[in-house]
Amino acid sequence: GQQLNQSPQSMFIQEGEDVSMNCTSSSIFNTWLWYKQDPGEGPVLLIALYKAGELTSNGRLTAQFGITRKDSFLNISASIPSDVGIYFCAGRSSGTYKYIFGTGTRLKVLA
Amino acid sequence: EAGVAQSPRYKIIEKRQSVAFWCNPISGHATLYWYQQILGQGPKLLIQFQNNGVVDDSQLPKDRFSAERLKGVDSTLKIQPAKLEDSAVYLCASSLDRGSTSGNTIYFGEGSWLTVV
Numbered sequence: 001g002q003q004l005n006q007s008p009q010s011m012f013i014q015e016g017e018d019v020s021m022n023c024t025s026s027s028i029f030n031t032w033l034w035y036k037q038d039p040g041e042g043p044v045l046l047i048a049l050y051k052a053g054e055l056t057s058n059g060r061l062t063a064q065f066g067i068t069r070k071d072s073f074l075n076i077s078a079s080i081p082s083d084v085g086i087y088f089c090a091g092r093s094s095g096t097y098k099y100i101f102g103t104g105t106r107l108k109v110l111a
Numbered sequence: 112e113a114g115v116a117q118s119p120r121y122k123i124i125e126k127r128q129s130v131a132f133w134c135n136p137i138s139g140h141a142t143l144y145w146y147q148q149i150l151g152q153g154p155k156l157l158i159q160f161q162n163n164g165v166v167d168d169s170q171l172p173k174d175r176f177s178a179e180r181l182k183g184v185d186s187t188l189k190i191q192p193a194k195l196e197d198s199a200v201y202l203c204a205s206s207l208d209r210g211s212t213s214g215n216t217i218y219f220g221e222g223s224w225l226t227v228v
Contacts, residue, residue, distance in 0.1 A: 006153075031215050031216075033216060033217070035219070040224075041221055041222070042115075042117075042200075042202050042219040042220050042221045042222040043154070043202070043219045044219070045216065045217075045218060045219075048216045050215075088153055088154075090217075092215060097142070097159060097161070097166050097167065097208075098156060098159065098167055099144075099156070099217060101153035101154050101155075102153055103152065103153055104151075104152070104153050
């Protein structure tokens with residue numbers, strides 16, 4: 001099935017550093033969702049975006065709905081060891097009921 | 112508010128056996144999804160229900176997989192007979208979908224982890 005292009009695929013960072021990841025699509029979306037998945041668990045919703053240009057924060061996490069409506073970005077500031085996990089984006093077009101998921105960004109934080 | 116409930120959490124079966132997974136969505140959520148997630152990949156939609164009707168089952172291997180949501184609330188996903196490549200996490204999710212854009216947000220359960228040996 002179709003998947004979004006998520007970048008980077010994986011990254012190692014030092015504790016305290018900021019992290020950026022993004023998701024791009026060939027289609028225009030009206031909703032972008034960002035999830036974190038820990039080993040052995042289901043994805044947990046971090047941030048939901050509903051309007052082009054929207055910038056939303058959740059603690060140290062900030063996500064943006066790209067103005068072209070074909071991309072979205074997630075930033076984590078001052079990373080800590082518990083930020084380790086896989087981050088997924090998901091997008092949905094208007095007029096469809098189907099979400100498409102990204103391939104995931106695997107984050108590892110070095111203490 | 113209770114989240115999406117799934118059971119069992121873990122299941123190990125031999126190939127050609129059958130298995131069933133159960134899901135109870137968040138109360139009041141109209142849409143229920145079953146996703147398959149293979150290790151190292153993002154979730155792939157198997158089937159999507161709106162109330163008790165099927166919206167999309169284009170990715171469901173219908174020769175061996177079946178799903179139902181008889182009363183528009185909880186749902187079961189069955190695999191019969193299982194193959195080795197069915198080893199994956201089966202994630203149930205739900206969304207409100209009552210007209211507002213924010214109602215589109217989907218919430219996942221913890222998943223049912225299947226190993227076929």
